[in-house]
Amino acid sequence: MSQTNSDHNTAVLSTLPGDDVRQIMWRFADRYDLQMVVQSTRSVARGLVAKLVADGARNSHEWNEQKAEMLKAFDESGVTAVFMDPEDGGFIAGPKNMALALVAFELSWVDAGAATCSLAGNLALAPIHEKGTDEQKHTYMSRCLPAQPGENRKPWRGAFALTEPLPYVGVDTGVVSGKVRVAEWKEGKEPVLQVDKRGRFITNMGFANFVTAVVDTADERIKSSCMIILEEGDPGIYDRGSATLKLVHQLSSTCDPILSLKVPANRIIGGYTIKDGVIIPNFSHGEVIEAVFRRTRVTVALMSSAKLLSAIEPVIRYQRGRFRGGDSGAPGTPRYDLGLQQKEDAVHRLTDVWASGEASASLGFAAARLFDALDEVEKRKNQIFEEQGIKGARAQMKALKVPQQGALEYIKLLYQGGKRDQKRFEELGKDTLVQFLVTDSLANVLCPACKLWNTGHGADMMREAVSLMGGYGITEDCPGFLGQKWMDTQLEATYEGPEAVQRRQLSVTMTNELFLEQYREWIKEMRQLAAENTCIGAGTLAVAMELWLWTLEHLSTAKDENGKVLYHGQRHGVCFPLADALCWLLAVRYQMLDTLELKAKGPANPVLTEALPGFVNFFSDLCAVQAARAAGEAGKICAELVYGYHRLPEGSGTCACSLKAGSGVSFDGKETFVHLRNRLDECLAGARLAKDRAANAVTQVMIPEALDYPV
């Protein structure tokens, strides 16, 4: 299980990983459309966006002409059209989660505000795309499509308005104070609705031509809440409001709008039906935003990942050049060539930043790919339910209980490999509802996990990256804009569902038996990997995963001294930390799988032939480093939760320090827990050797002469 130096070949990292490497790791080597999107977005990010940041465009809150240049660049480079389907003028067929994730990643490599600006337009369209009527889709998609050659048309821009002023700001999407009433309803005519909505922190509001707004009913003639489309020219007030005084993401426009408009009822997203004189929206606001947010949160998670990985090159350059030009250290001396990289601490810390960035990106892109798969199967599921007349969330949940057993059976068969009943496996593989349940159970975990961990832990590690640049790190002209990126990460941890919301969701979804069944199989998979790949940290991860599962199962039945179950949705002190621990484990698992993918598929790319062993060795060492860290975090949390709710034995005072070993608290399964903890510690053997190797590679890797942005 442990890592050793002797079985590790000596090839070292030659260059920073380029597109060839990333395309394999993040599984889009066969997607030329995505590769082009990456190049297109990169040219905007490292060109115009970097120039804007360097010119100080972040130093104003207001939307202005300088920032508006970005929209033109997004249009011209195809970034705007990524969200559109080919029939609406786009160029990517099928699900777009991975494509949008790559766009967010590339833009955030330079500035996450630019990414937010780009993605917020999609967010405005997403409710229409997901639940809108065909007419709504056609109308707004075509209006938002950038003008084609020869067309003289200004594309529309949209904003998504959910968040409202205090006291509801960002707290509970179920509580909505924006209202919709019937303003006029003439016999046989389309009802006219009065919509009143005050928004807060609404992105793109400084220039949006339309708003997709969340409103609740304030009229007994409208049955439920809904999302509704408001246009700039509608009669009434379309006040963009004052610009939010953000400290972060200043390249995106954010305002607090005041909207009071009359609109036809056909602007209700997804349409409506009329029954007994009551307008019944086909979708409540909750149904619409659930479909939207679970996808867009993944892209936000990847914004933070991009920042961590973008920090590597500037920090290496800074460290190496730290003493050049001074009186001490002539060219050719270690002090001149390596600078701060002579110091172990500097390269060890940078290795930690890099390892976190890799794990974070792997988790985020895995989630994006999973949502692409989910989109397809969800469409088929919806079609089946429509054919069967199953409508509404409750009826669907009831119907999905039927294939639950089949889904569990499918997961078991999936991981059995050659020994399985192939006929039954194929049968279940073709069962849409089974496939939906399995994919959905995983998506419900990966989405909040990456949003929570990538941004939260990402913010911590960005601080570390900034600190590695010394005083330079907190200046405006820090190469790579690291100071700004650090601040921006904090917003990513907050918007589109703050950390508490993600922890709350995880604490529910991670106990889904379908997820847990997959998780159990992953433990076996990690053990198998540990036997095959001694240097990747899979053994460490296997034990840490086992410990987490044991803890979850223990806490689900264990009670405190008041007889209350410890693992309970409202007991955030228990379930939230356990959710945090899971994120650490998931991230490094996907990091390992990406490294193994590179090892397996890399040899097919002739460009990589020579450099591949060095990449594989280095990424394996980063996995081992991250696995040790993740195991440590998970172990610490599990121990605290398992022991922490027990009182000390009578007479032992108030401090556990005075207890002799073994004389402390007792509980069912303690021996197993202690055994797992001990094994976890032992599995860390070699982790620091891996860190030494990775850090050594960081001192040797060849980097470009200069950063490629701003140009």
Place this chain on the structure above:
Amino acid sequence: MSSGFHIVVCGSLVPDPLQTLEPIAGPAGPALKNEMMLPSVLDPWAAHALYEAAHLAKTAAGSKVWLVSLGPKAKLQQLMMTIAQKAPFELVVVDGSASGFTDPFEAAAALASAIEKIPGLDRSRLLVFGGCASASRDASVTMQMIGEQLGIADQFLGVDELTVQPSGAFKVLERIEGGQYQASECAGAPAVLAWATGNLPEPPNNPQVGMANMRGIMPALQKAQPAKVGAEGVTFAKVELPQQKRETRIVKDVPVEEIAKEIITWIKG
């Protein structure tokens, strides 16, 4: 000119200029350290030629553009993810080294041979475009040799402007010494034009164009013919990068006028 031109642009990849270019002794002669892993760009001079070709094709109805590239096909594939979005063209791949250490004659022979094999190419309407030099070698002779091997006598070097007349004749501005242009008139195709920078900006990436190009690019990469190019028989005595010189003098309490005077004196020699 009703039928337009058949424009063949010769251009391949060079290492991204921001990369660290460290000459080393490879098994087959001089090379760059980690050369295969260095991100590449389309040679800047060839890129100008491609943009000018695309512009000409747009304005001269019936024209068509081919990009003939000599380079490792796996690296060309990666490069195409950007270049394919710039302009519509059909790709012809010659799979071989794009190193700056190859012999220009061999490179020219491989490119000329590939051009000759392009199906449907009308030699009477042929304009062969390329860079007047390459960023990797700067030999500045490849285009002339391609023209010679194709039997094209009308050759223009260091071109910045091409103006096509309705008759199909064209005027060319070529860079010459002293910051001057040489203006020439040519009766028409076939001709070789080795471009300097031209006058066009780099077009923005357009994924729609890229997707259309990609339908032909992937098969072209798959059927790429290998070409033996190198520097056989050539010995490089020494290879080194231009040395960076830092001659900084710190002056204090000197009026800017005096500093300016000193700089002017230095410039005048």
